[in-house]
Amino acid sequence: FGEASHMNIEEIRGRSRVILAIDEEEPRKYWNVLDAVGSSVKAVKLGWMAILSLGSDGVKSLINGHDDKYFIMDAKMADVNFINEKIARRMAGLGFDGIIMHGFIGPSNAPPSVMDVFVLISMTQGPTLYDASLERAMDYTKAIDRRGIVVPGNKPDIIRKAREQFPSDVIISPGIGAQGGSIGCAVKHGADFGIVGRSIYESSDPVESLKRLEREAAESQC
Numbered sequence: 246f247g248e249a250s251h252m253n254i255e256e257i258r259g260r261s262r263v264i265l266a267i268d269e270e271e272p273r274k275y276w277n278v279l280d281a282v283g284s285s286v287k288a289v290k291l292g293w294m295a296i297l298s299l300g301s302d303g304v305k306s307l308i309n310g311h312d313d314k315y316f317i318m319d320a321k322m323a324d325v326n327f328i329n330e331k332i333a334r335r336m337a338g339l340g341f342d343g344i345i346m347h348g349f350i351g352p353s354n355a356p357p358s359v360m361d362v363f364v365l366i367s368m369t370q371g372p373t374l375y376d377a378s379l380e381r382a383m384d385y386t387k388a389i390d391r392r393g394i395v396v397p398g399n400k401p402d403i404i405r406k407a408r409e410q411f412p413s414d415v416i417i418s419p420g421i422g423a424q425g426g427s428i429g430c431a432v433k434h435g436a437d438f439g440i441v442g443r444s445i446y447e448s449s450d451p452v453e454s455l456k457r458l459e460r461e462a463a464e465s466q467c
């Protein structure tokens with residue numbers, strides 16, 4: 246294992262503010278986009294598309310082949326706790342460092358013990374039930390043992406409220422670029438990371454797009 250392979254998400258925060266999301270159909274594209282961006286990407290979010298496209302063995306190989314990076318599985322889990330735990334163990338076995346679960350299931354469905362947990366509190370689209378009872382969703386989430394939370398990067402007011410309520414959580418925010426959010430604005434309102442998919446992996450120059458996003462995050466302006 247290289248030294249970088251065990252960087253935790255707080256350490257990564259000092260070096261990069263972008264989590265690359267890849268949701269492609271074509272298995273080869275996962276490797277291609279990671280080749281293209283190289284070591285400048287420190288954290289990657291994969292989801293069900295990756296499991297479906299690459300298969301679980303393919304996901305394991307991809308993670309093994311990029312052991313300098315922190316991998317989050319966007320499982321959006323919302324099951325009973327013994328199932329959540331079983332799924333998380335399998336995901337940890339594939340090499341994932343973190344997993345995303347839904348906040349609405351509340352504290353009684355204990356979070357997986359084997360990896361970092363990020364709890365989703367509000368979504369980029371909507372309105373959803375989360376928006377109808379954001380305060381309640383936040384209270385439920387506070388009772389969950391977690392590393393961080395997911396709040397929409399295209400809704401700065403929700404990021405600001407979440408940062409007030411969760412001063413020491415790692416806040417990760419999707420919806421940057423293709424869904425209208427600005428990473429500079431998200432960081433200004435309290436996000437630690439922007440989660441960015443299509444604006445990088447569909448870009449004609451992914452490295453340049455990534456650099457621009459890192460610059461905007463550092464400037465932290467709306």
Ligand code: O7M
Pocket residue numbers: 266267268292319345365367368369370395397419420421422423424440441442443444
């Ligand atoms: O940058 P995009 O729009 O191409 O991709 C956005 C990514 O963020 C994609 O992987 C979605 O699954 C994810 N996402 C949302 O778009 N909206 C949400 O509300 C929540 C997520 C997410 O990451 O949840 C954990």
